Every structure is written in C-alpha cells, then in structure tokens.
Amino acid sequence: MKKIKAYLPWIVYFVFFLGLLVVNPGTHYIHLVSRVIIFGLYAVAFNLLYGTTGLVSFGHALFYGVGAYITGMLVKATSPEFFVLYILLGAVGAAFVSFFIGLLTLRLTGIYFTMLTLAFAQLVWGLTFKLYNFTGGDDGIQAIAKPEILSGGVTKYYLFSFAVVTICIYVLWRIRRSPFGAVLNSIRQNPQRITFLGLNVYKNQLKAFVISAFFAGAAGGLYAGLDGSIHPDMLHWPTSGNAILMATIGGMGTFFGPIVGAGILTGLEEIVGKYTEYWSFCIGVVVLIVVLLFPNGVLGIKKIGGSKNNEEKETEVVCNSGD
Amino acid sequence: MDINTFLAQFISGLSTAMLLFLISSGLTLIFGVVNVLNFAHGSFYLLGTYFAYQIMQLFDNFWIGLLAGAVGAGIVGMIIEVLFLRRIYGRAQEGAFQLLMTFAFILILDDMVKFIWGTEYKTISKPASLVGSFNLGTVMVPVYNVFIIVVGFLVVIFAWYFLTKTDTGKTVRASSLDRIMLGLLGTNVPMIMTVVFGVATAMGGLAGVLAAPLRTVTPGAGVEVIIDSMIVVVIGGFGNFWGALLGAIIIGEVLSFGILWVPELATVLTFIVMIVVLIVKPEGLLAKKAVGRK
Numbered sequence: 001m002k003k004i005k006a007y008l009p010w011i012v013y014f015v016f017f018l019g020l021l022v023v024n025p026g027t028h029y030i031h032l033v034s035r036v037i038i039f040g041l042y043a044v045a046f047n048l049l050y051g052t053t054g055l056v057s058f059g060h061a062l063f064y065g066v067g068a069y070i071t072g073m074l075v076k077a078t079s080p081e082f083f084v085l086y087i088l089l090g091a092v093g094a095a096f097v098s099f100f101i102g103l104l105t106l107r108l109t110g111i112y113f114t115m116l117t118l119a120f121a122q123l124v125w126g127l128t129f130k131l132y133n134f135t136g137g138d139d140g141i142q143a144i145a146k147p148e149i150l151s152g153g154v155t156k157y158y159l160f161s162f163a164v165v166t167i168c169i170y171v172l173w174r175i176r177r178s179p180f181g182a183v184l185n186s187i188r189q190n191p192q193r194i195t196f197l198g199l200n201v202y203k204n205q206l207k208a209f210v211i212s213a214f215f216a217g218a219a220g221g222l223y224a225g226l227d228g229s230i231h232p233d234m235l236h237w238p239t240s241g242n243a244i245l246m247a248t249i250g251g252m253g254t255f256f257g258p259i260v261g262a263g264i265l266t267g268l269e270e271i272v273g274k275y276t277e278y279w280s281f282c283i284g285v286v287v288l289i290v291v292l293l294f295p296n297g298v299l300g301i302k303k304i305g306g307s308k309n310n311e312e313k314e315t316e317v318v319c320n321s322g323d
Numbered sequence: 324m325d326i327n328t329f330l331a332q333f334i335s336g337l338s339t340a341m342l343l344f345l346i347s348s349g350l351t352l353i354f355g356v357v358n359v360l361n362f363a364h365g366s367f368y369l370l371g372t373y374f375a376y377q378i379m380q381l382f383d384n385f386w387i388g389l390l391a392g393a394v395g396a397g398i399v400g401m402i403i404e405v406l407f408l409r410r411i412y413g414r415a416q417e418g419a420f421q422l423l424m425t426f427a428f429i430l431i432l433d434d435m436v437k438f439i440w441g442t443e444y445k446t447i448s449k450p451a452s453l454v455g456s457f458n459l460g461t462v463m464v465p466v467y468n469v470f471i472i473v474v475g476f477l478v479v480i481f482a483w484y485f486l487t488k489t490d491t492g493k494t495v496r497a498s499s500l501d502r503i504m505l506g507l508l509g510t511n512v513p514m515i516m517t518v519v520f521g522v523a524t525a526m527g528g529l530a531g532v533l534a535a536p537l538r539t540v541t542p543g544a545g546v547e548v549i550i551d552s553m554i555v556v557v558i559g560g561f562g563n564f565w566g567a568l569l570g571a572i573i574i575g576e577v578l579s580f581g582i583l584w585v586p587e588l589a590t591v592l593t594f595i596v597m598i599v600v601l602i603v604k605p606e607g608l609l610a611k612k613a614v615g616r617k
Contacts, residue, residue, distance in 0.1 A: 056419045108605050111360060111418055115557050116601045122550060124593040130587050145503050174474075237550070248423055278438055284430030291424045293412055 009256045017162055027154045031226075032270055034158045036263045038222045041165045043246035043258030044172055045215035050244065051252030052176060053208045054188030055106075057120030058114045060216055061239035062101070063094040067217025068224040068234055069128070070094075072141040075224075080145040086223035087164070090139055094217025095210050102209035118237060125235040140231030140296055161222050168215050169259075175211065176255055184208050216243075245283070249290050251297025260298050330462045332579050338468035340575025341475025345530035347555035348567045350521030355520045355562030359408060360418070362425035364527050365549030366432035371396040371528025372535045372544065373436055376445050385450035389532045396528025401521035403428060408520070409513065423518060428585040429546065437542045447535035469496070471533055478526070479568060486564065495519060499562060551578075554597045560607020569609055 007142045020033055026213050042064055049055045067090035074086040105116045135141070150157050176183050186194050191201050224230050233239065242265065248260025268286060272279040294301055350364045375392035379385065407428075411420045449467050456465040488490040497505050498515050506512045531544075538544065555574050559566020574593055581589035600608065 012593065050419070056422065058422070092588075104602055108601065112601060112605045114418070114422070115553065116376075116598065116605075118553070119420040119594050119601065120598045123591055123598065126594060130591065241422075244419065244423060245426070248419070252419075278434045279433035280430040281438070283432070284427040285431070287423055287427035288407065291420050291427065292407070295414070295420065 008223060013166075013256065013259070021155065026228060029115075030158050031154050032266060034154065034161050034226055035223075036266045037161055037165045037259070038219050039262035039266060040243075040259035041168055041222070042216050042219035043085070043243055043250070044169055045212050045219065046243040047247040047252055047255075047258045048172060048176070048184070048208055048212045048215075050247050051254075051257075052181065052188065053184045053205060055205060055209070056114045056244070057105075057117045057209075057212075058237065058240050058244070059101075059117030059119075059214075060243045061235050061237065062117075062121035062124050063098055063213035063216040063224075063300050064220040064239060064243075065124070065128075065230075065232075066094045066097055067220030067236035068230045069093055069135060069141070069220075070217075071221035072144045072224045072230045075144050076141060078244055080147045083147045083150065083225060087218060087225070090221035090224075091214045091218040094220070095214035098210050098213030099206070102213075103204045106205050108210060118240070121235065121240055122237060125237075128232045128235060135232070138232055140229060141224075142229045144228045144230070146225050146228070152226070157226060161226070164218065164222060168218055172211075172215060173255060180204070180207070189255060194246075245287060249287065251299035251301075253296055254299040257297050257299040264298065327460075327462050328583075330459070331464070332583055333576065334459075334462075334464055334468060334472075336576040337572070338471045338575075340571045341471050342530050342534050343552055343555050343575055344475055344568055344571035345478060346527050347534070347552040347559075347571055348478070348564060349526040350552055351556045351559065351562055351564060351567040352523045354519055354556065355564070356410070356495060357404070357516045358412070358502075358522075359421050360425070360561075361523075362422060362549065363403075363428035363432065364524070364552065365545035365547070366429050366436075367396040367400055367524040367527035367545075368531035368534075369436055369542065369545035370399055370432060371525075371531030372447070373440050373445075373542050374528065374538060375532040375535065376440070376447055385447075388447070390528065392532035393525045393529040395529070397430075397521040397525030400524025401517050404517050404520040407494025409516075413592055417432050429549075433542055433545060440542075447532070447540060449536040464492060467536065471517055474533065482564065513551075534610040551593065555591050557597055558600045558608060560610035562610050563607055566607050568607035572608075 017033070020030065024030075025197045044062075046057070046060050049057050049060075070090035070093040072082075074089060075083060097252060101117070101120050103158075105113055105120070108116055129137050131137075145151070146157065150160050183194065183199060187201055187204060194201050194204075220234065223234070246261035246265055247258045248261065249264050250259065251257030264281065264286070268283055269279050272282045290297065348501075349367075350361060353359055353361045353364075361571055371392035374395035375388035378391040379388040382388070407424060411417065411424060414420055453467045453470050456463045458464075470613060484492075486496055494505070494510055495515060498510070498512055498519075502512055534548075551574060555567055555570035557570075558573060559568070559570035573596065577592050577596055578589060581592040585592070604610075
C-alpha cells in the first residue's frame with residue numbers, strides 16, 4: 001500500500017499528460033501544455049538546488065538560455081536531422097558552463113551566492129546582445145527547423161517533449177532519492193554536520209549545481225524546438241525569477257511541486273491574459289498569497305495539516321545550525 | 324583623451340553616480356536595518372516619477388512634483404512594509420521569501436503604473452531655473468547635472484549628520500547591529516523599521532523624479548534601474564551606507580567612461596566589476612568583517 005502511495009504522483013503525472021491526448025482539446029491547448037511540461041522540467045531541475053540543497057540561485061536563466069541557444073545555433077549551422085543530439089549537446093554545454101560558474105559562486109553563501117549567480121547570468125545576457133553575428137542580438141534566432149519526424153502538427157512535438165521530460169524527471173527523481181540526494185537534503189538542513197560526517201559540502205553542492213544546470217539546459221533546448229524561435233529574454237533575470245516562482249508556488253519541499261507551479265503560472269498567464277493584459281499583476285497577487293498563507297506551496301498544504309512535527313523539526317535544525 | 328573630454332565625462336559620470344547613490348543608499352539602508360533585500364526598490368523609483376508627473380499635470384511646478392514623488396513613494400513603501408513585509412521577518416529560508424515577495428511587488432506595482440498611466444512615453448521637463456549650461460574652464464557643464472550632484476552631496480552630509488550625531492540616528496544604527504537587544508531596552512523596533520523603510524523608499528522616489536528629465540519616463544524604468552543599484556550595493560557591501568557612495572561613484576564612472584572607450588561592452592562592464600568584487604572581496608569594498616564566505 002505504501003508503495004502505491006509513493007508512486008501516486010507518477011500515476012497522476014502520466015494520467016494527466018497522456019490523458020490530454022485522449023481528450024484532445026485542440027492545438028492551442030496542446031501547445032500550452034507543452035510549455036507547461038518544458039517549464040516543469042526547468043523548475044524541477046532548479047528545485048534540486050533550491051528546495052533540496054537550499055541554494056537560492058538567481059541565475060538559472062543562464063543555463064536554460066545556453067541550452068536553448070546551443071540547440072538553436074547548431075540547428076541553424078547544420079541541418080535539423082540531429083535535433084535530438086543537439087538538445088543533448090545544449091544540456092552538456094549548460095553543464096560545462098555551470099561547472100566553472102559553480103566553482104566560483106559556491107565559494108560564497110546566502111545572499112552573496114544569489115547575487116553572484118545573478119551577475120553571471122546578466123553578464124551573458126548582456127553579451128548575447130553584443131555578439132550579433134553569433135546570437136542574432138535582440139532578434140534572437142528565428143525559424144529553427146525540426147527534423148521530419150517531429151514537424152507538422154503540435155501533437156508530435158508534444159509527445160517528443162513529454163518523452164524527453166519524463167526521462168529527465170525520472171533521472172532527477174532517482175537522484176533525489178539516492179544517497180547523494182539525501183546528502184544534498186542534509187546540506188540544506190545542516191551543512192556543519194555534513195562536514196563533521198566527513199563529506200565535502202562544496203563538492204556535493206557543485207555536483208548538484210552541474211546536474212541542475214544540465215537539465216535546465218535540456219529544457220531550454222526543448223523550448224527552442226517548440227516555437228522554433230529563441231530570444232535573449234530567455235537569459236534575462238525574470239526568467240531566473242520564474243524558476244523560483246514556479247518552485248515556490250508548487251511547493252519547493254516536494255518533488256512534483258515545481259511542475260504544478262509551472263502549470264499554475266502558465267495557466268494564469270493564459271486565462272488572465274484572455275481578459276486583460278495585466279496578467280503579471282495577477283501573478284504578483286498569487287505569489288503574495290502563496291508567500292503569506294501557503295509558504296510550503298500548493299503541494300505542501302497537506303503537509304502542514306498532516307505532520308506538523310516534521311515541519312518543526314526542520315526549523316529547529318535550521319536554528320541549531322546558525323553560523 | 325584630452326583633459327576637457329575627461330572632465331566632461333567625469334562630471335556626467337558623477338551625476339549618474341549621485342542618482343544611483345540616492346537609490347542604492349535606500350536599498351542598503353533597508354538591508355542594514357530591516358534586513359530585507361528589497362528587489363522592488365526600482366518600483367518605488369518608478370512610482371516617484373509617476374506621482375511627480377501626475378502632480379505636475381495639476382500644478383506645473385517641478386518642486387511640488389519632486390516633493391510629491393518622494394513623499395508618495397515613501398507612503399506606499401510604509402504601507403507595504405506594515406501590511407506585508409512585516410509578516411515574513413524571521414521565517415526559515417527568509418531570503419528566498421523576501422526575494423519572492425519583493426518580486427511580486429515589482430509585478431504588481433509596475434502593472435498598476437501601466438494600468439493607471441498607460442505605456443506611452445511621458446516627459447517631465449527641467450525647471451526653468453536649471454535649464455542650460457555654464458562654462459567650467461573650457462568644458463560646458465549642464466546646470467541640471469550639477470544640481471543632481473549637489474543634491475546627492477546634501478543627502479550624504481545630512482545622512483552622515485543624522486546617523487552619527489543624533490540619538491535617533493544612533494538608534495537606527497543600533498537596530499542594524501542587534502535588533503533584539505534594542506527591543507529589550509525599550510525601543511519600538513518595528514516602528515523604526517517602518518520609518519526607515521519609508522525614508523528609503525522616499526529616497527528612491529526622489530531619485531526617480533530627479534532622473535526623469537534626463538531619461539524617458541516609461542513603466543520599464545524601474546526594472547532597468549534596480550539591477551544597477553543592486554550592483555552598487557554589492558560592491559559597497561550590503562548595509563554599508565558609505566559603501567553605497569563608493570559603489571555608486573565607481574559604477575557611475577564605469578558607465579560614463581565605458582561608453583567612451585569600449586562602447587559595445589559598456590553595459591556588460593558593470594557586471595564584470597560586480598563579479599570581480601564578489602570573487603575577491605564578497606563582503607564589499609568597505610566592509611570590515613568577512614562574511615558570506617565558506
């Protein structure tokens with residue numbers, strides 16, 4: 001019985017995203033849900049750092065954007081045949097960049113880490129405007145072609161994204177539940193004790209940083225194929241902020257929360273956007289409500305009522321770790 | 324480069340620096356006293372500009388607009404502090420929630436500005452007495468730039484006097500050192516925090532009005548200015564008032580001379596300065612205590 005409960009989110013995940021094809025709500029909504037799963041991957045990858053390891057990166061747009069730009073530029077430079085390979089290369093590229101940025105940023109803690117990640121992301125954002133021949137400047141890259149099998153009909157690309165995202169999320173899920181995941185979780189709660197246990201906080205954080213960047217890059221590459229266009233806004237700081245928003249709204253203490261957050265954010269933009277152009281106002285209000293009333297996010301609501309003890313234990317540990 | 328270009332560029336950089344200082348000193352004051360990184364500070368800058376614009380439609384007087392912009396932004400700031408920010412102080416993972424909440428206020432306030440005043444460009448003109456320029460040796464210096472520099476230095480002197488010479492100022496500094504102890508000694512700490520938040524956001528509003536005649540007034544102005552002031556605060560050290568002055572002068576001059584020497588990299592240069600400072604001396608140039616490192 002317990003086993004089924006552990007897999008329940010997966011069942012809901014498959015039923016929802018595959019059930020959508022059965023319902024077949026039309027191309028517009030399939031396109032919308034494609035965005036949800038791609039953003040979902042981006043947010044889940046980000047949450048490995050944020051919710052699990054306790055590192056507030058404010059520069060994750062960098063890895064998302066690098067993945068997208070590498071995929072887009074490779075397709076433009078060669079042919080779209082190897083599109084799938086290029087997404088992988090985009091993810092590898094993002095991981096490569098993140099290794100060096102992680103080396104520098106992880107030496108800092110708290111707000112200093114946050115600001116340094118922001119600075120690197122903004123630096124690359126600024127550079128994409130200047131390297132016009134390479135990145136297309138503020139026009140971005142348009143008309144990124146997809147291979148024969150994936151083009152024509154948004155459903156095909158939806159299924160492809162769903163498959164890629166599911167594999168990525170499964171890997172992240174296994175990582176989260178592995179001994180390494182447990183170490184990351186403890187780093188958030190009490191880095192000192194991890195050091196006393198003979199484990200290296202810095203190295204483990206760096207691993208988490210690179211893994212997170214890899215999957216964020218994969219999400220970026222997928223997005224490049226969805227609309228066939230990318231633009232420098234993908235690297236700008238609001239994109240980094242969106243990762244924090246999605247993870248918090250959905251529940252940063254849960255694994256699937258960020259996907260729910262991505263759904264809420266995209267859904268709000270869609271629904272409110274129909275009636276008024278002031279949808280970011282509404283997102284602001286939702287964020288305020290979440291921060292004030294449901295700090296554990298939508299999926300975390302149950303937790304407060306269910307096991308308050310857990311909650312208290314964790315804050316206690318945080319207090320003890322004080323530096 | 325001859326001395327004239329250098330001087331002209333230096334003065335233009337100094338006026339940019341003073342505007343940055345007015346914004347980032349508020350930001351750093353809030354961080355030092357209230358312990359909040361107010362990501363929405365640019366929105367108060369924006370509110371100041373639009374309040375001034377609205378009042379100037381009625382009275383057509385720059386000085387009334389300047390006052391209204393500063394006071395209006397300050398009042399909105401205090402309301403937000405009392406109703407919202409106060410509720411998340413001291414929460415676990417406070418940093419992330421602050422970031423989120425102030426981010427939410429960027430979305431809300433900027434959209435409200437769009438809703439009320441529309442997205443088209445607005446203009447606020449310089450007061451008649453500050454139009455034109457005068458000769459400094461062989462360099463032409465706009466009067467308005469000098470005015471901004473003077474206002475900046477007046478704020479510096481006033482803040483120095485207030486923070487170091489008056490009892491209230493000492494209480495404010497004490498609250499940034501040890502909030503709990505100050506409360507135990509019978510000071511109304513929450514009120515100090517609200518007032519500091521109000522004053523700081525008013526300074527942001529003031530900067531917004533002062534900058535308006537030099538730049539175009541659009542709803543995107545707040546987002547543009549917040550990153551630069553963040554950089555200033557980081558360079559000078561979080562919560563360090565004099566650090567904000569030094570940081571503002573560095574960034575102002577880097578922007579001013581950067582456009583002259585490496586025009587294609589001018590916007591990127593400030594991020595490079597911030598990265599170098601964070602890697603070499605993460606606690607900021609003027610901080611004494613080493614913090615933020617492992």
